[in-house]
Amino acid sequence: MLHGPILPSYLAFTIPMALSMMLQLLFNAADIIVVGRFAGAAALAAVGSTTALVSLMINFLSGLASGVNIIVAQDYARGDYTDVTDIVHTAVSLGALAGCLFALIGVPAALPVLRLMNSPEDVIYLSASYLRIYFLCMPAVALYNFGAAILRSIGDTKRPMYYLLLSGVINVLLNLYMVIVLGMGVTGVAIATAVSNYISAGLVLLALLKEDSCLKLSVRQLRLRTDVIRQIVINGLPTAIQGSLYAVSNVLIQSSVNSFGSVYMAGNAASQSLEGFQFAFLVTNLNTTLTFMSQHYGAGMYLRAKKVFVTVVVAGMMIATLIGLLFMLFRVQLLSIYNSDPEVISVGIRRMSIVVMFGFIEILMDSLSSAIRASGHTLEPTVISLLTACLFRILWLQTVFRAFRVYEIIILVWPVSWILTIIPYLFLYRRATRNFPNADTVRV
16 A cells, blocks of 8 residues: 555555445345345335435444554554554454444334334335344444454455355345245345345454454454544544434435335335445445555655545546446346336436436545545544534425425435535645645655
8 A cells, every 4th residue: 555556556455345345235235126026116115215224323333443444554554563453352342342232222223213214104014124133133244344444454355355245145045045935025135134244244253363463363352442442432433423424314315205105215225225336436435545544644654645645536536437327327227127117217217317426526525534534633524524414414304305395306415415515625634634744754
């Protein structure tokens, strides 16, 4: 990361991680495709309507894991390998504890939360069944995200990708078996997803146990060091809160979509699942920026860090635009994979035409956020996101959508909120980096 041409390093780091996230999304996408094709539009709506809630949990855990990414990357770049070992053992312990807490709280809360989201009676109990089982696999989701963050912080993005590839294939096979052969419907795909998540988590932990570096995990050394937890929380909690705020607003958006009925829910779910694969790249670009910038700042390479930022933004925006164009070109064929109902496909196209073509804007927003956090300013981006992403979206739903009850008005809230967030981010990035030296303090 710290030497040689930037673009090849960016691509070598980003592509495997993007593929990893896309494979992780296959867990939920496979669920939606299988139930949509073999269990009907109601089952598709039931599983799809849980996406916002699932994202809320995953966003919080992955945000917290970003704190692990930052401090491991910085200590590793400085050569503080003893501190890295302490971080590894505390991070794994913290991930297990956080996942268990999510499971304990989420299982009994599933049905009441879905009622608050205005889920229709014809799908709410199917949705609750799926969500309860998903909550039971939260310890695995947490451990995978924390373990993968440890590996990725030193540039190892390939192994997490391989582990997700294996567990993703198992997930698809289990989905088909449980829905088509056993006729278990929504419950079957939920069980398949849980099994797959535990497999991916187990593989990441096994990799850390077999490490012969400062990343090596030892069961006997697992502990919760308060000083390390404090560092993780300081660096990761703002990102976790920011991701959760986005997800909370998305839960409210999903509630508005639910008011149009199960056909809109199904079409929205299909399009949202496809968009997830573009979003995987967006999140990957965010994590790439965070890791690269953290290592460069930790090594005192401030001038090169500026070049890194320009590279990841330009390359990221170009790739996001290409993905959006491909999705729109094959929109009917892609949506037909989920469900063949023309009405469902029509709703999906209406959403895709707005969201995927503006993905390049989110690239700039996320890159600015990561660069600011890597510089040590982790609270300010969270406050900005609270105002522009969360509160603005709520205000939009309560005013603009109430005045014009059109489906497209709901979907427009995303690109509008991204643009509003970028404006203060630009000023904050300039302020965060203005005192940095105009030259590297180490030899490249």
